[in-house]
Amino acid sequence: MKKLALSIVMLFCGLMANSQNLSDIYQKGPVILREDAGFGTQNDWEKLFYDINASWEQGEDGKNKAIVVAPDGSIFMSHRSRHSISVFDRNGNFVKEFGKKGGRESDFVYMPYVVGILGDKYLATSAVDGRMLFFDLNGKWVKTIKLDYMPLDNAMLRSNKFAILGHTSWKSKIRRFVAIKDFNTGSEKIIWDHFEGMEMKNSIQTKTPSGGINTWSLPFSHPSYTQPKLLSTPDGNLALVFPETGEIKVYSPEGKLLKAIVLATGERLTITQKEREAYYDKAQEYVKKMEKELATAKGTKRENLEQTISQFKQQVEKYLDPAYYPEKLPSVSQAMFDSDNNLLVFAFTKESNANEFAFYSYDNLGNKIGQSTFKTDNYDLNFSDSKFIFYKGDVIGVQTLKDENSKIPVRLVRFRLDE
Numbered sequence: 001m002k003k004l005a006l007s008i009v010m011l012f013c014g015l016m017a018n019s020q021n022l023s024d025i026y027q028k029g030p031v032i033l034r035e036d037a038g039f040g041t042q043n044d045w046e047k048l049f050y051d052i053n054a055s056w057e058q059g060e061d062g063k064n065k066a067i068v069v070a071p072d073g074s075i076f077m078s079h080r081s082r083h084s085i086s087v088f089d090r091n092g093n094f095v096k097e098f099g100k101k102g103g104r105e106s107d108f109v110y111m112p113y114v115v116g117i118l119g120d121k122y123l124a125t126s127a128v129d130g131r132m133l134f135f136d137l138n139g140k141w142v143k144t145i146k147l148d149y150m151p152l153d154n155a156m157l158r159s160n161k162f163a164i165l166g167h168t169s170w171k172s173k174i175r176r177f178v179a180i181k182d183f184n185t186g187s188e189k190i191i192w193d194h195f196e197g198m199e200m201k202n203s204i205q206t207k208t209p210s211g212g213i214n215t216w217s218l219p220f221s222h223p224s225y226t227q228p229k230l231l232s233t234p235d236g237n238l239a240l241v242f243p244e245t246g247e248i249k250v251y252s253p254e255g256k257l258l259k260a261i262v263l264a265t266g267e268r269l270t271i272t273q274k275e276r277e278a279y280y281d282k283a284q285e286y287v288k289k290m291e292k293e294l295a296t297a298k299g300t301k302r303e304n305l306e307q308t309i310s311q312f313k314q315q316v317e318k319y320l321d322p323a324y325y326p327e328k329l330p331s332v333s334q335a336m337f338d339s340d341n342n343l344l345v346f347a348f349t350k351e352s353n354a355n356e357f358a359f360y361s362y363d364n365l366g367n368k369i370g371q372s373t374f375k376t377d378n379y380d381l382n383f384s385d386s387k388f389i390f391y392k393g394d395v396i397g398v399q400t401l402k403d404e405n406s407k408i409p410v411r412l413v414r415f416r417l418d419e
Contacts, residue, residue: 022340026372033376033415040092045408054081065398066386068114080111098139106141116156126151158236161253189255206311208304234341243330265347268328280319334383339390
């Protein structure tokens with residue numbers, strides 16, 4: 001069965017005049033991502049990633065790491081399982097680690113994510129508790145900003161302002177909105193607002209005797225697939241990318257709409273019966289995994305597993321029913337700027353090789369220009385903007401090896417882009 005992969009749309013947004021070296025590479029044929037063997041050679045990855053096997057079931061996730069790259073090329077990596085940030089130099093070698101779990105204003109209460117560099121001098125972090133911690137680039141705590149909502153996404157803008165995709169629950173509705181916040185004054189302006197019902201019909205939910213709730217969204221049904229994506233433009237404005245329509249809106253840090261473009265990303269795809277059957281089979285495998293764990297579980301863990309398995313089985317047929325899936329996949333999956341200030345917009349396609357990605361190139365009016373592909377051999381690529389970052393013509397990534405037997409499958413890597 002063919003896998004659901006991604007294609008990539010490149011928009012020449014014209015926001016800054018710059019060399020077009022990367023766009024030349026894109027248009028000459030397949031782009032090969034070659035790992036730089038000299039990157040991070042001084043690191044003992046087994047020692048640095050000692051938490052790699054911390055599991056979600058333990059309330060942790062050792063493989064869930066995010067990165068941002070500072071203007072000088074140094075790299076900051078967040079570790080959800082240990083409430084800390086690692087610093088690497090521009091050659092990928094470990095420098096130090098800072099941050100800890102605790103209740104003080106400068107501590108992480110919940111598992112943090114690094115989300116950007118503000119004003120070229122502050123590292124911004126975020127967590128589900130709505131506390132955004134800011135550090136200088138030496139790791140010294142500077143400021144904590146407390147939000148009264150959950151942040152889902154961020155973008156750092158000029159003039160010491162940053163954008164937040166916020167989430168909050170009302171009595172009968174869920175609200176998602178985009179706000180621009182001033183780092184110095186704390187003032188906030190909402191520029192986009194959306195309400196939806198609280199029903200979770202496109203998911204499987206189970207409740208445990210201890211009061212816990214588990215939720216599994218059906219493939220491509222989670223709201224994160226359709227909510228706007230936030231980008232910092234090369235000149236410090238905010239770009240909102242709307243996945244379903246392919247529309248891009250650019251705002252100033254003051255919240256003024258500057259430009260709106262709709263990309264012609266092509267036909268939106270549907271999920272086939274064969275694919276639904278494959279998702280169903282995977283769900284059944286997950287049930288078997290839980291049942292295997294149940295065989296040795298005791299006490300409260302056993303009670304929770306028994307109820308979870310029973311309730312999951314009652315709902316598992318949802319995976320086969322087209323009514324629980326979106327009618328069409330979004331036209332956009334991910335978006336980012338490369339280091340030549342081209343905007344890369346990823347869209348869903350169906351490819352037999354999940355590591356092949358098609359580039360569709362656009363000028364600043366959204367007109368199609370060309371096409372190419374990304375290729376790499378050793379990694380299952382993740383194109384999230386927290387794991388795949390362009391820096392001076394290269395890509396810095398935190399990626400997972402295809403080799404499932406590797407002790408440390410997650411690596412900090414640098415890719416060179418070759419024709």
